Amino acid sequence: MKIRSVDIYILDIPTVRPHQLSMHTITAQSIVVARITNEGGLEGWAEVATIGGASYGEGTPEAIKANIDQYITPHLLGRNPNDFSKIMFEVSKAVRGNHFAKAVVEEAMIDLAAKSKNIPAYELLGGKIHDSLPLAWTLASGDTGRDIEEAKELLQQKRHKIFKLKIGKGDPYKNVEHVLKIIAAVGDQARVTVDVNQAWDETIANYCIEALQDGGVSMVEQPLPTWNYEGMARLTERFKVPIMADESANSVHDVFQITKHRYGNCIALKPCKHGGLMETKKVAAIAEGSGFGLYGGTMIESSLGSAACAAVYATISEFEFGTEIFGPLLFKDRITVNDLQFENFEVIIPDGPGFGMEIDLDKVRHYARDYSYSLS
Ligand code: MUC
Ligand code: MG
Structure with a gap:
């Protein structure tokens, strides 16, 4: 047809x-x-x-x-x-x-x-390996106390035990304090990562990542602007904490260069950035072949877009950092009759025809x- x-x-x-x-x-x-x-x-x-x-x-x-x-x-x-x-x-x-x-x-x-x-879309993508995948949540209310309350509540509900903190806005030293307070409150029960969204220069990044690494942060996402590939390589070389490429990791060609020159040592996958589900699989293969860890990222899509991410992520062998397709939980409303299901700290891969929505x-x-x- x-x-x-x-x-x-x-x-x-x-x-x-x-x-x-x-x-x-x-x-x-x-x-x-x-x-x-x-x-x-x-x-x-x-x-x-x-x-x-x-x-x-x-x-x-x-x-x-x-x-x-x-x-x-x-x-x-x-x-x-x-x-x-x-x-x-x-x-x-x-x-x-x-x-x-x-x-x-x-x-x-x-x-x-x-x-x-x-048939479910994942069958056209090679078939699913996972029935469900670990699901991170982003703490980003802009207020440390509120983030801690939110994290405690979500742990209790068994919804998330990986928290990504959005930092990079305002004073970098206060950013570090904010993260350390959250680790002190929930770090014994949850893995805490940070996403700087390109906000730091290399000098600030050197200072802050050292403090974050010492404080127990388990991954630092895109600390430097996308253009600063060499700076990303120096941070990766210097620190033990994984440095994730997000905004800089778009096409298969970008990702090949990132892995070859180690401009980071893990990749945030996002079908939007890569140009679709088939390109996402290619990016994942390049990462896998070079020993880079993967994260099943989100551009904060609602249930429909998150279900498409779930379909392709289900076919990819390993996510060292879990996934973050939590979008449906952040939206006040949805454009689908049904929704993604979240259970026991994981997102369930939908099994209906197409993306199941x-x-x-x-x-x-x-x-x-x-x-x-x-x-x-
Ligand atoms: C990003 O930069 O990773 C993903 C989760 C979130 O809270 O923001 C997005 C974008
Ligand atoms: Mg990011």
Whole structure:
């Protein structure tokens, strides 16, 4: 069955609390949703998200939509979604970069192809290794006391025992104090990591990482700006605590260079950054081949996008740092009828057809920006 239409919507969905990163505080998350319909009327759905417009990376929701509509959709119309690899190979020749745009259309084709065969999407990706995966939570309320309360509550509920702290905003020395207080409060029951989102220079990073390492932090994510590859290599060489590449680890080519020159020693996977689920598997293979540890990352997608991440992460052999596909728990609402399930510190891999999520069209209409007229 051929692809009849590709519709792209931008939605803004509020979060349960402000989520403070070094460069932006999220109160409503902007997601880009793709609906790909075949001639029989069957639909494939997928989602990508950016953080704070262009503050995490180059992609913005508006550019993703514009570039799909103008430059990618023509390659999809009239094609068989089962040929998603071939179609994306052709798209890669015609459209440079634009990984988020490529990811959302590739994933919607995979959802559609899997639904048309009535199988879970992970079966098209090699089959699942995991039924569930460890799930981290990000403490990022902007307040140490509130973060400690939140961590204690989540430990008690058996929801998370890996906490990533978002630091890098404001005084770096206060950042360190904040982390050490949280480790003192919950460090005996939980693993604590930090994500600096590029906020430090190398001098500050040297001071802070030493203190964090001594204090028991178990991983430091993207401490330096993306351009400072050599600085990342020096930090990796100097410290025992793992240094994770996130914003700098996008294409397979980036990741190959990172592993070759050891600009870090572990990688945050995110299908949005890599340009889709198949590219994510390639990145994971490069990391595995070079002995880098993996983290199943998130761009803070809602249930739909997180289910797509779950589908591909289920097929990847090992996540030394667990996953963080907690997005559905941070959103106040969702655009799917069902939700991801979280149990005993883990996220359960959905087993339904496609990504296992049923779309709630009224909710899509409710949160969509100005395109809801075409949502039927
Ligand atoms: C990032 O930089 O890793 C992932 C979790 C979270 O809280 O923010 C994102 C982005
Ligand atoms: Mg990060």
